[in-house]
Each structure stands twice: as C-alpha cells, then as structure tokens.
Amino acid sequence: MRLNLDLAGRTFQKEGFPRLPIASLSRRQIVLMRAETAGFTVTASIDRAAMDYVALSEDRKSRARTETRYACAAGPAFEVASRP
Numbered sequence: 001m002r003l004n005l006d007l008a009g010r011t012f013q014k015e016g017f018p019r020l021p022i023a024s025l026s027r028r029q030i031v032l033m034r035a036e037t038a039g040f041t042v043t044a045s046i047d048r049a050a051m052d053y054v055a056l057s058e059d060r061k062s063r064a065r066t067e068t069r070y071a072c073a074a075g076p077a078f079e080v081a082s083r084p
Helices: none
Strands: 003-006 009-016 028-036 040-046 050-059 065-070
Touching: none
Parallel strands: none
Antiparallel strands: 003 009, 028 040, 040 050, 050 065
C-alpha cells in the first residue's frame, strides 16, 4: 500500500483514493483513521518511532485485540490522476 502524508496539512491519501483528514497527530503516532461499529473499533496508524503502519481492531464486547504491523519505507509521492 502506498500513502501520501501531508503532516502540515493534516491529510493523508491512499493511492487510488481521495485525500482524507488525519484523525490525530502526536510525536509518537499518526492516527490515520479510527472507526467504531456496534461490535468493533478499528484504527489505522503510523508508529513514528518504528516507522510501522499499524492496523488494530478490538472486539468491543470481549476486548480481544488484533494488531498487524507493516514496515514503512519512505519514497517519492505518487501522482494522483485528476478526475473530470
């Protein structure tokens, strides 16, 4: 997955998707999105110290958590085709 991060503008963009606001930003973590349903809480973030993309889900009833980490690599921004 490729992401463009604009920390000054507090936005991110996954390649092929529209630009979205960053949910929260700190020295430790960039929370890209947080969503809650009746059963789950899902968070996507960047761990700034480890440079990992972290996908975390938590079952709201049992509090069981699942976390997956993917190493990030800095690279050039991708071009986004404008839509008519």
